[in-house]
């Protein structure tokens with residue numbers, strides 16, 4: 001399976017989501033393998049983190065439950081979905097569908 005690379009901007013000396021730390025004075029924009037960032041994180045833990053993140057958003061940025069479920073239903077039948085990630089944008093679809101201002105990158109919702 002290929003690993004997806006992503007640009008992740010972190011401050012020098014800051015800690016990435018998997019505990020990796022950039023060196024002081026390192027460029028603030030580094031490339032990380034998204035799959036590597038998730039090593040050691042179970043699917044259940046990631047789902048819980050996304051749900052906690054979405055619940056903490058301002059109300060106007062939270063997608064209404066009926067819209068959220070219909071977005072996920074579309075993603076669930078999409079050929080671009082793989083292991084919870086959208087191959088078009090690289091987002092977790094649970095996250096993307098839960099942000100009211102975000103759209104499907106190929107306009108399926």
Ligand code: SF4
Nearest residue numbers: 075078080086104108
């Ligand atoms: S966001 Fe759009 S392209 Fe991505 S998996 Fe969902 S429906 Fe498919």
